[in-house]
Amino acid sequence: MAEGGARDEALRRAVAEGLGRRPPRLDPKLLYDERGSRLFEAICAQPEYYIPELEMGLLEEFAAPLAELVGPGSTLVELGSGASRKVRLLLEALRPSAYLGIDISCRFLEASVARLAADYPWLRCEAACRDYSAPFAVEPPGEGRRVAFFPGSSIGNFEPGAARALLQRLRALAGADGGLLIGVDLPKDAATLHRAYNDAAGYTAAFNRNLLRRLRDELGAGVDPDGFAHLAYYNPAAGRVEMHLLSRREQAIELDGRRFRLSAGESIHTESSYKYTLGAFRRLAREAGWRPRRVWTDAREWFSVHYLEADTSRA
Numbered sequence: 557m558a559e560g561g562a563r564d565e566a567l568r569r570a571v572a573e574g575l576g577r578r579p580p581r582l583d584p585k586l587l588y589d590e591r592g593s594r595l596f597e598a599i600c601a602q603p604e605y606y607i608p609e610l611e612m613g614l615l616e617e618f619a620a621p622l623a624e625l626v627g628p629g630s631t632l633v634e635l636g637s638g639a640s641r642k643v644r645l646l647l648e649a650l651r652p653s654a655y656l657g658i659d660i661s662c663r664f665l666e667a668s669v670a671r672l673a674a675d676y677p678w679l680r681c682e683a684a685c686r687d688y689s690a691p692f693a694v695e696p697p698g699e700g701r702r703v704a705f706f707p708g709s710s711i712g713n714f715e716p717g718a719a720r721a722l723l724q725r726l727r728a729l730a731g732a733d734g735g736l737l738i739g740v741d742l743p744k745d746a747a748t749l750h751r752a753y754n755d756a757a758g759y760t761a762a763f764n765r766n767l768l769r770r771l772r773d774e775l776g777a778g779v780d781p782d783g784f785a786h787l788a789y790y791n792p793a794a795g796r797v798e799m800h801l802l803s804r805r806e807q808a809i810e811l812d813g814r815r816f817r818l819s820a821g822e823s824i825h826t827e828s829s830y831k832y833t834l835g836a837f838r839r840l841a842r843e844a845g846w847r848p849r850r851v852w853t854d855a856r857e858w859f860s861v862h863y864l865e866a867d868t869s870r871a
């Protein structure tokens with residue numbers, strides 16, 4: 557398939573470019589193929605990974621005051637919608653007229669949005685398979701106020717400059733009376749973070765190593781996934797959890813006739829998860845043309861859900 561070939565080419569280039577860097581890194585979006593999306597769903601069900609439970613609790617608890625701020629008949633545009641589970645907590649209270657789910661994992665997305673449409677016959681549902689880490693074009697359905705919904709602290713998986721640029725694109729997408737509902741993980745003690753990103757059942761490790769299986773199976777790369785260990789730790793100076801694939805021995809990854817050497821103990825950085833205080837996130841959002849309106853946190857202040865409105869005085 558020609559389209560698949562073009563995708564493969566872009567993937568090959570991105571992988572070779574990342575492996576050629578020092579320190580080596582791979583683009584986190586490569587984690588989310590169909591198997592990766594399923595593994596991520598399993599991570600979300602692990603007791604150590606506190607984000608889904610806290611966020612769903614907040615969305616449920618504050619759906620009513622949120623609905624007052626947003627008003628009925630809106631169009632919800634969800635980024636990285638995955639299984640489209642979280643949005644279900646909002647639908648009865650919010651009564652939007654339309655929903656658009658955006659995700660890079662196409663088949664996974666389409667199946668999820670089809671289930672949503674079947675369960676909510678009054679809601680106009682659409683799916684757009686896009687890579688939202690780059691500028692993307694979508695035509696959201698419906699005429700109401702557009703509200704971007706970006707749960708799961710996925711904003712933390714972007715470097716701060718890229719996060720600001722993405723928030724700016726969401727501001728343009730939402731328009732002058734638009735809103736943004738976004739889940740943002742808060743800084744907390746290193747031990748809790750360590751447990752969350754190193755679940756005992758090993759799903760996060762499998763998710764991380766899945767990237768190497770993809771290189772092997774999709775790109776025909778010469779790589780032994782078992783030659784790498786999952787490594788995730790909090791880097792307090794950088795304010796982020798870092799996930800790496802740690803080379804257990806001296807080895808090379810072969811791709812298209814090139815050899816990328818790794819020494820024992822060297823690691824490939826695969827994803828970061830930045831943690832933002834309430835103030836730091838508000839600052840970032842303001843710089844991107846958003847005006848903070850409300851924020852909800854759990855009792856321990858582990859997780860936050862912000863609602864922001866387009867700042868029409870500045871952008």
Ligand code: TRP
Nearest residue numbers: 708709710712753799827828829
């Ligand atoms: N948005 C999720 C987070 O930052 C993504 C994620 C899940 C993740 N598990 C991870 C990111 C492990 C890095 C490492 O929590």
